[in-house]
Amino acid sequence: MTREAYAFWLDSPGRGAIRPVRVADPGADEVRVRTCYTGVSRGTETLVFGGRVPPDQYAAMRAPFQEGDFPAPVKYGYLNVGVVEEGPEDLLGRSVFCLYPHQTEYVVPASAVVPVPDGVPPARAVLAGTVETAVNALWDAAPLVGDRVTVVGAGMVGCCVAALLARFPGVHVQLVDTDPGRAGIAGALGVEFAAPDDAAGGRDLVVHASATAGGLQRSLELLVPEGTVVELSWYGDRPVELSLGGSFHSGRLTIRGSQVGMVAPARRGSRTYADRLALALDLLDDPAFDALITGESRFAELPDVMSRLTSGDLPALCHLITYDGE
Numbered sequence: 001m002t003r004e005a006y007a008f009w010l011d012s013p014g015r016g017a018i019r020p021v022r023v024a025d026p027g028a029d030e031v032r033v034r035t036c037y038t039g040v041s042r043g044t045e046t047l048v049f050g051g052r053v054p055p056d057q058y059a060a061m062r063a064p065f066q067e068g069d070f071p072a073p074v075k076y077g078y079l080n081v082g083v084v085e086e087g088p089e090d091l092l093g094r095s096v097f098c099l100y101p102h103q104t105e106y107v108v109p110a111s112a113v114v115p116v117p118d119g120v121p122p123a124r125a126v127l128a129g130t131v132e133t134a135v136n137a138l139w140d141a142a143p144l145v146g147d148r149v150t151v152v153g154a155g156m157v158g159c160c161v162a163a164l165l166a167r168f169p170g171v172h173v174q175l176v177d178t179d180p181g182r183a184g185i186a187g188a189l190g191v192e193f194a195a196p197d198d199a200a201g202g203r204d205l206v207v208h209a210s211a212t213a214g215g216l217q218r219s220l221e222l223l224v225p226e227g228t229v230v231e232l233s234w235y236g237d238r239p240v241e242l243s244l245g246g247s248f249h250s251g252r253l254t255i256r257g258s259q260v261g262m263v264a265p266a267r268r269g270s271r272t273y274a275d276r277l278a279l280a281l282d283l284l285d286d287p288a289f290d291a292l293i294t295g296e297s298r299f300a301e302l303p304d305v306m307s308r309l310t311s312g313d314l315p316a317l318c319h320l321i322t323y324d325g326e
Contacts, residue, residue, distance in 0.1 A: 001024070001025050002022040002023060002024050002025070003022070003023045003024075003025075003105070004020055004021070004022060004023070005020070005021050005022075005023045005103055005104045005105045005106065006018050006019065006020055006021065006103065006104045006299070007019055007021045007075055007101060007102065007103035007104070008075070008077070008101065008102035008103070008299075008302045008303070008306075009068070009073055009074070009075050010048065010049055010068075010072045010073060010074050010075075010076060011072060011073050012051075012071075012072045012073070013049070013050055013051025013052075013071055013072055014049065014050060014051065014307065014310070015303075015307075016049065016302065016303040016306050016307070017303055018299070018300065018302065018303065021103065023105055023106060023107055024107055025086070025107075026086050026087055026107045029088070029109060029110050029111075030087060030107055030108065030109055030110060031084045031086065031087030031088070031091055031096075031107065031108060031109075031110045031113055032084070032085050032086040032087060032105060032106070032107050033080075033082040033083065033084055033085070033096060033098060033100075033105060033106055033107075033108070033113065034082050034083050034085050034104070034105045034323075035080055035081070035082040035100075035102075035103060035104055035105060035106070035323045036081055036082050036083060036095070036122055036123075036322075036323055037080075037081045037082075037122055037123050037125075037126050037320055037321065037322060037323065038077060038079055038080050038081070038101075038102045038126060038299075038320075038321045038323075039079035039126030039127065039129075039130075039293075039318045039319065039320055039321070040077075040079070040305070040306065040309060040316070040318065040319040040321065041077075041078065041079055041129065041130060041156065041318070042155065042156060042309055042316055042317065042318070042319065043155055043156065043157065043211060043234060044061075044234055045076065045077065045306070045309075046306070046309050046310040047234065047236040048061070048070070048074070048076050049306050049307075049309075049310045050310050051070075051071040051072065052236040052237050052238075053070045053071065053236060053237070054236065054237045055070075058070045060261060063076055063077065063078045063099065063101065064078065064099040064100075064112070065078075065098075065099065065100045065101060065106075065108065065112075066101065067101075075101045075103070076101055077100070077101035077102045078099040078100065078101070078129050079099075079126045079127070079128070079129045079130070079318075080097070080098045080099070080100040080101070080102070080103075080106075080126070081095060081096070081097050081098075081116065081122045081123070081125045081126050082095070082096060082098070082105070083095055083096070084096055084113070085105075087110055088110055091110060091113070091115070094115050094116075095115070095116040095122045095125070096113035096114060096115055096116060097113065097114050097116055097125050097126075097128045097129075097277070097281060098112055098113045098114075099112070099129060100112075102299065102302060102321060104299065104323055104324075111274075114128075114274065114277050114278055114281060115281075116281060117281055117282055117284075117285055119285040120281060120284045120285050123293065123320060124284055124289055124290060124293070125281060125284060126293075126318065126320065127156075127160065127284060127289055127292060127293070127318060128277060128280045128281050128284060129277075129280075130156050130157055130160050130318070131160050131164070131280035131281075131283055131284060131289075132276055132277050132279075132280040133157055133160070133232070133259075134157065134160035134161040134163075134164050134280075135164070135276055135279055135280055135283070136258060136259075136263065136264050136276065137157075137161055137207060137230055137232055137258045138161065138164055138165070139263075139264035139266055139267050140230055140256065140258040140264045140265075140266070141205055141207060141228070141230045141256075141258070142266065143165065143168055143171055143204075143205055144204075145168070145169050145170045145171070146170040146171065147168075147170075147171050147172075147204040147205055148171075148172045148200070148202060148203045148204050148205075149165055149171055149172065149173050149174075149203060149204065149205045149206070149207070150173075150174045150175075150176055150199060150200065150203045150205075150206045150207070150219070150222050151165070151173065151174070151175050151176065151191075151206075151207045151209065152176045152177075152196075152199075152206060152207070152208045152209065152210050152215045152216075152218060152219045152222075153176070153177060153208060153209035153210030153211065153212075153215055153233070154175050154176070154177035154179065154182035154185060154186065154193075155209060155210070155211075155317060156292060156317045156318050157209045157232055158175065158177075158207070158209035158210070158232070159175070159182075159185060159186075159189060159291075159292050159317060160289075160292070161207050161209065161232070162175045162186070162189050162191045163189045163190075163191075163286070163288055163289060163292075164283065165191070165207075166189055166190040166191050172192075173191040173192065174191065174192045174193070174194055174199060174200055174203075175189070175191050175192065175193050175194075176193075176194050176195070176196055176199045176218070177193070177195075177196075177210070178195065178196060178210075180195065184291075185291045185292070185317070188288055188291035189288050189291065190288065196214075196215075196218050199218065199222055200222070201221070201222050202222075202224050203222045203223055203224060203227060204223075204224055204227055205223075205227065205228055205230070206219040206220075206222050206223055206227070206228070206229045206230070207229075207230045207232060208229050208230065208231050208232060208233060209232040209233055210233060211233040211234060211235055212233075213240045213241050213242060215233070216229070216231065216233070216240065216242060216255075217242055217243065220242075220247075220248060220253055220255070221246075221247075223251065223253055224251075225247075225251040225252060225253075226251065226252045226253070226254075227251070227253060227254070228253070228254040228255075228256055229253070229254065229255045229256065230256050230258050231255055231256065231257050231258065232258055232259075234259075263276060292317045292318050293317070293318050293319075293320050294315075294316045294317045294318065294319065295314065295316045295319045295320065296319070296320045296321075296322060297319065297320075297321055297322070298321070298322055298323075299321055299322065299323050299324070302321055305319060305321070
């Protein structure tokens with residue numbers, strides 16, 4: 001037997017629609033989840049919506065439960081929180097997180113969902129996928145007690161990194177962004193805020209997440225000799241131009257790429273993908289993260305919301321999508 005559900009599809013670059021889909025009954029070791037909330041990962045999802053995924057990155061950018069292929073038509077997304085309505089007894093009625101697109105209900109292997117801890121509100125739990133990216137970045141960066149660390153780019157990923165860094169003992173964290181309106185969010189996260197021109201120099205580590213060449217250039221300028229920039233930005237098909245004169249060579253500076261597709265090398269063999277996601281959900285037991293959810297819309301409004309987020313008419317960090325019956 002099958003049930004009817006509804007999913008958001010990108011029909012063509014810049015144009016999305018809600019489509020009916022059929023959901024089969026769950027089999028052995030599967031769960032049927034009714035979606036309560038999804039989150040729009042603004043940076044990545046607007047690149048997808050605008051058809052700006054480079055062809056050589058189609059495989060790397062593929063989401064776990066994506067249907068269709070880039071550039072379109074494609075069903076894309078990975079920040080989904082719902083309630084298990086059918087499946088193993090230990091999961092029935094539980095709120096769970098899944099790397100699933102925007103869809104009213106779905107069936108996946110039970111191993112693909114992670115229970116939301118009791119102390120984490122389901123709406124906040126949509127941030128788990130982004131906090132997972134931040135966890136991996138800090139596994140790559142390995143900050144030390146007392147480090148002076150700057151995060152350049154106060155978007156969704158940058159703010160999650162800053163929120164986790166604020167918990168490190170003795171670490172001085174500064175969040176840098178061109179938008180002065182992000183100062184309030186920095187305060188809610190417990191870190192300092194600065195405009196790029198006013199950012200403190202002499203930093204042991206800089207995490208770059210602004211997805212701009214100017215932000216990456218400024219990140220290099222803020223480092224101490226032999227310092228490292230951990231690059232978290234995803235640029236899509238945009239070229240990035242840097243000036244690598246000045247102190248880049250004389251200061252023996254490093255730019256290190258980090259991405260969530262692989263567990264950080266320092267943790268391979270000791271941590272699995274499931275471990276990393278479960279850790280991200282545990283870390284969300286902190287109301288400071290609520291500052292990152294900056295808007296809310298109904299599922300039926302998602303085609304318009306995605307268009308407005310992509311054009312910049314609707315500013316947001318994480319935009320929350322709500323579903324009937326949550």
